[in-house]
Amino acid sequence: MGRIAGSDGARTAAAIRRAGLRLIHRRGYEAMGLRELAAEVGIRPASLYNHIGSKQELLFDLIHEHMAALLASATAALEEAPPRAPARLRAFVLHHVAYHLGRKAEVFVANFELRALEPPGYERIVAQRRAYEAMLVALLEQGVEEGAFRIPDSRVAAYAILAMLTGTCTWYRPDGRLSRAQVAAIHAAMVLRSCGYAEGGEE
Template sequence: MARTAGSSGPKTLAAIHEAGLQLIYAKGYDAMSLRDLAAKVGLQPGSLYNHITTKQELLFDLIHNHMIALHERIGEALAGISEPHTRLEAFVAFHLTYHIERKREVFIGSAELRSLEPKNRKRIIKLRRDYEDILAGILERGVAAKKFKVGDVRVSTYAILAMLTGICTWYTPKGRIDQDALIKTHMRLVMQGVEG
């Protein structure tokens, strides 16, 4: 046998990405073998190399795609909002929504940072830093305008991000809590937490 009927490059690549997300999310990057991955896609291991260059680059692509999407979407979510209070609310709502929607990507993006080669890791960390700076900027302006009061702005930024991102490790839409309640509970903690 060789090339199978109906096979097409872009479709297979998409299937590889989807299967990669599933497997890395479930087992971790190191624990996922390319044989696992190929089996899930329905290919022989060697055939993966028609679509990816290395396992490492596959991981990088998955994380990088996610970071790019994150930046695009936060830009849209905050567009035209300037008042610190409203802006922070929009940030929280967006962050939670996005992290529920794409919890596998988000989880991999932080848990597998260590599996990236230094050069790749640096690129991702730069993107992450840019994202963190958005929240830090909101807090800073809020503090300057005497709308918020926090201890250290940078620490508060990390603390809030850790809190919001935490849902990726436990939330499932099938559970007791619906998305609205989830957002409301977090929103209260954050907004009251930074109040002056």
């Protein structure tokens, strides 16, 4: 990639994050070098430090931004959903699948490079992940309280649901026979059935 002519600091910083995401997704965090990153953006290696403190800081920022956006957009999706648990769970699933299928590189880096973070950053990301998991656990517990769901352990169910939903990133292809919306709708129906919700019941 050629040098970004006339770019200001914000544009260069954004280009560094985009390039860092591509390279980490393609090569892995450990294999990506800062010289390679600088060449991808079109700046001198020393100039990177005008925009990032370190390679470790870049990784943290990428994962943190992904998780912050996921939490914010999931919260917005639930705020727009009807109040009963089945409708809210459907909204959560539809949002989760659509969000993740549109950000496969971010999801890969957040899941597989989390282990590369040093303890302070790792703990902050884990706290974000737990907050997201807690949203789903709360939905499942709401459904049990309403009598709409039959779940022996809401936390175990939440982990299983998230693993299934996020797994779509490994096999979904945009040029396949199903759209993102269709894949999300299929998963929403499966999740609701797995929770003991009878399709056609009141949402």
